[in-house]
Amino acid sequence: MAKPTGRMRHWARALKLLWNVSPPHVGAVVLTTVLTALVPACTVQFTKLAVEAVAGSTGEDTMDAALAAAGGLAALIAVSHLLSTARTYLETLLQYRMANSIQEQIMRKSVSLELAQFEDPGTYDSLQRANREASFRPYQIFSNLISVTSNLVALVSVGVVLVVWDPWVALVVVLAPVPSMAANIFYSRLGWRIENDRASDRRRGTYLQYLVTTDRTFKETRLFDLGGLFVERFTKLVKGFYAVDRRLEGRQAVASGLLGLLSVAASAGAIVFAAKVTVENGQAGQFAGFIIAITMVQSSVQTLFGALAQMYEHSLFIGNLFAFLDLPVAGVRAIGKRRFPEKLVTGIEFRDVSFTYPGSAAPVFEGLHLFLPAGRCVALVGQNGAGKTTLVKLLARFYEPDSGAILIDGVPIEEYDLDDLRRNLGVIFQDFVQYEASVRENVGFGRHEQLGDDAGILDAVKQSGASKFVDHLPGGLETQLGKWFDDGRQLSGGQWQRVALARAFLRKAAIVVLDEPTASIDAQAESEVFGRLREIAGQATTLLIAHRFSTVRVADHIVVIDHGRVLEEGTHGELMRLDGVYAKLFNLQAAGYLEECDISLR
Structure with a gap:
């Protein structure tokens, strides 16, 4: 009592x-x-x-x-x-x-x-x-x-x-x-x-x-x-x-x-x-x-x-x-004062990182070693549950590693100012949010202090390919999206994904993370988006998580992860010549495409 x-x-x-x-x-x-x-x-x-x-x-x-x-x-x-x-x-x-x-x-x-x-x-x-x-x-x-x-x-x-x-x-x-x-x-x-x-x-x-x-x-x-x-x-x-x-x-x-x-x-x-x-x-x-x-x-x-x-x-x-x-805010272990670099010089290193989710007995990573070179587009490949999205959570410091270190340009991640770190992460998760708000807000929420920057928002919309349908909406950037409020316009899955990409592009972040960024768009649109991604990769370090090998092969560097360990890494050509896990998965997916194509031709 x-x-x-x-x-x-x-x-x-x-x-x-x-x-x-x-x-x-x-x-x-x-x-x-x-x-x-x-x-x-x-x-x-x-x-x-x-x-x-x-x-x-x-x-x-x-x-x-x-x-x-x-x-x-x-x-x-x-x-x-x-x-x-x-x-x-x-x-x-x-x-x-x-x-x-x-x-x-x-x-x-x-x-x-x-x-x-x-x-x-x-x-x-x-x-x-x-x-x-x-x-x-x-x-x-x-x-x-x-x-x-x-x-x-x-x-x-x-x-x-x-x-x-x-x-x-x-x-x-x-x-x-x-x-x-x-x-x-x-x-x-x-x-x-x-x-x-x-x-x-x-x-x-x-x-x-x-x-x-x-x-x-x-x-x-x-x-x-x-x-x-x-x-x-x-x-x-x-x-x-x-x-x-x-x-x-x-x-x-x-x-x-x-x-x-x-x-x-x-x-x-x-x-x-x-x-x-x-x-x-x-x-x-x-x-x-x-x-x-x-x-x-x-x-x-x-x-x-x-x-x-x-x-x-x-x-x-x-x-x-x-x-x-009164719930205690767990917070991160340490918050530094160092400013985050506008552009990475060396890259991102996961050094001997181990991590287990709270309440779980099975570790996601045990002694993970991974290096993501700066200014490159790096793709992560692996089965569901391999730990790809968990890497992003650790990079954003939503969770802390149990042991090991994460270094950005050779500096422990804990030394960077947390808000500055997150401002320099442009992340679109696979389960991205479809905001019941205007186009301006759906894109502008990527950097909310720029909600009034028409030029910046329109540029991000163009980069993502969303301008093809945004230009035809009755209110342009002011058009209400979704059906929860009056005069709302519902978008297709692919259109919502382009809006989410525009939100990531608006941040102009030093690190861009895209988790299944083209899952809801067709092959032609996918080609256009990745053409732009390659342009962005020259200014930002891009981490790409995808299951489509047509998506993965455009990356500069590909890393195959399984059960929290790096199995293979290299370019698409190098991994195909290695004839390992990546080549096997690629050929299985390619065979499926060829079979579908053969059926359609008949």
Whole structure:
């Protein structure tokens, strides 16, 4: 069970988050709350005076007293209404700002995390929990605290009146709701445990929703008739959630209902006692005030204890938000200050590099030795899982080697400024992003500080061959791509790939990495793209990862990797004469092309 000090820290942190959003706004809410809380005590006094005046003897003075008391009650009603309206308005605006601020903090935290954390299911569970609590939990703690403050002020101000009349009645009415509050706290903690345990299933439900609600998955899910299956799986999940929640809510309702009868009995007893006292002393005004005071005290106590129970519940759930915001950023082992060269002179060396993914027992590399000469186009060839893409992740410092060193122009990679290193990497991964944004942004995101550079963006578009279709789009660079937003134009797979290539070309990076850069384009377009790649290779060191040997053969240097080891390397001609793994794979692929050609000629 969480320690009280831990809960207090959560409350304090949530209030600090809220205060930082807008101190004047928070102060205004507190002020209107305190003023509203003073109204009940005034209402009790004016009610007592009004009833006594009406019940008294007739006369001009009595009439004046009754009208004055009635006028006071009317004024209190008006003031209460205005304060309540102002408080609601301020609270609503503050809640909006708080939710926006928390979402921004979640996004900023996500940006700071490393790839290893995003490839860990635990991080996604933490993010799922944080997102579920972000929109309302922090504000609810403040709202409950305001409710506690308001009802505490009302309880003290009205309770003083009640204590003066009879302290024992006041004590019984105040303590009667405690058992019910204890039950609510118990079930709140139980609900928190259940919700935490189902975080992974919640993510699965969100994923199933995604599969049937986006254009990215439409074709396959519709063609394979998967929509009904995914909906059934989602329904099974949420029905399971509901069954558990229903049992929990049912047990909580029974416990709260039975224990709540203690509060009802205490109030009933207090009213009977008040009636008895009134009969004895004949003070009708005091009886009316006594009944109102009992009702208000009971209401304030129940609301007060209910708010405290909810604060406890929110402190449990908001811990999920803070757990995500407090995730340690693994970061890289060392970040140097050295500027990255605009153009490599020597090249890139992987010296005795070993690496195993976190949580995996199988190493990707064990003592890898590889040299990529500067100013050349180097192709990596190998079966899936050989470690080709992992090399890129290590080069971008998304992961750190377990041992060995990566040197760029003879300098350990750790000595370079990390941001400068990544600015000089132009990488297009095989699973590149198709941004639901304009052409300008899809290309300009390659170097976002150049989003307004029309000449640079158009040049990159031309280099990638994308100008052939971009020039014909209705809005040119401003054309919205994708179908998620209004007036969007969907591109073919090959066109999206050209846009991604333009994004890489815009960076004008010292190192260009292309992971299957022509997988979605035809042979003629592939020839054009690689003609441009050879031009770029004169200015940048290009690393090419591909399975098409028509792609690979244009490289200046080819490296064959298998199970994290370099098997062969050389030019296309040298490797063919070697008649090893590369030659075998090349001939197998060439035979397939020849067979297809023969069939088509028949």
